[in-house]
Amino acid sequence: MNQKLAIAVVTGAFIALAPLSPQAAQPAASVASSATIAGVSVLQAEGIVQSVDRVAHTVTVKDAASGQATFNVSPDSTKLSEIKAGDKVRVRMARDAVITVTPHGSTNAANHAAANADPMTQNNIQAELVTVDQKTGILALRGPQGAIFHIQAANTAQLAHLSAGMHVEVAYAPTAAVSVSAAQ
Template identity: 45%
Template sequence: MKVKVLGVIVGALIAAAPLVSSAASLPAPFEGSSTLQADGVVKSVDQANHSVTVLDARGGEASFTITDTRNLSQIKQGGKVHVRMMRNAVISVTQGANGQAAAAQIAQSNTGQSVSALVESVDHVSGIMALKGANGSVFHIQGRDPAKITGLTPGMQVVVAFAPQVSVAVAPVQ
């Protein structure tokens, strides 16, 4: 009886071996960063609270708490500005381009803010990847260590877990 059970277990392990080795070949979670840049016109400035409200070219409005305040004293209502936001992230492959699901645990951010995306393209030299979100928008992530994304290919599914901290700088446009 024990021999028969052991034979069934060994058979199951042999059958699962290709799945495990395929999942193991998927890249491990890696760190990266996302940088968003935009130009606009200052609607209001709150020097005391380090915040700026900006209107974009389409009339959209966004408020930012500025973490890099070096240029904040130069920002005036009605002036043109360049806003730069940076966020760190952990990227986890959830599915290979061949449809193989990853066995690795997906990194979670402290805020729970994560985005599922499809890898559109990867520049293995620079470490920059273009990712397409569920809503169809494309965004870019710069891998911290390009060597860690060598196995990343277009068609893979990933989850991007963003860090809760956002670095925001603003500068006047000359």
């Protein structure tokens, strides 16, 4: 993904409350225990379609900040026959995540490298809990470069021991489910 678009997506993204699909929840849930919290990160952004490749099932989108990225679109969630160059679309990316509380200040070489990386291109990042909404299960986290992002916990009961200021590691699934639909 184009770095510029990735930053724009993170900056302009908002949480969309959507239930976890059973297939998506299985890998994260199997790892979950009392020390980990399974959830999903959902980002949405709008842009203009530059091109559509129906064979490769990809869509290239340019956002308002002139960032451009090509997305591998989930075949079961997008009808590419209905999308063409010039259309204004909403791109929705959902990715499973597992959150693990880490001791404050604990670092190793991998964590240090991840702390300086773009959260959209990493599978593991360090973050700080900003808010924990016990009722909705939404966690607001501050990433390594200061950007705030959200994760919807799959089980709100697992959030009882969390509080603002705690340091966590977020392990993202290596792939995201991406859908593209007409912007309204």
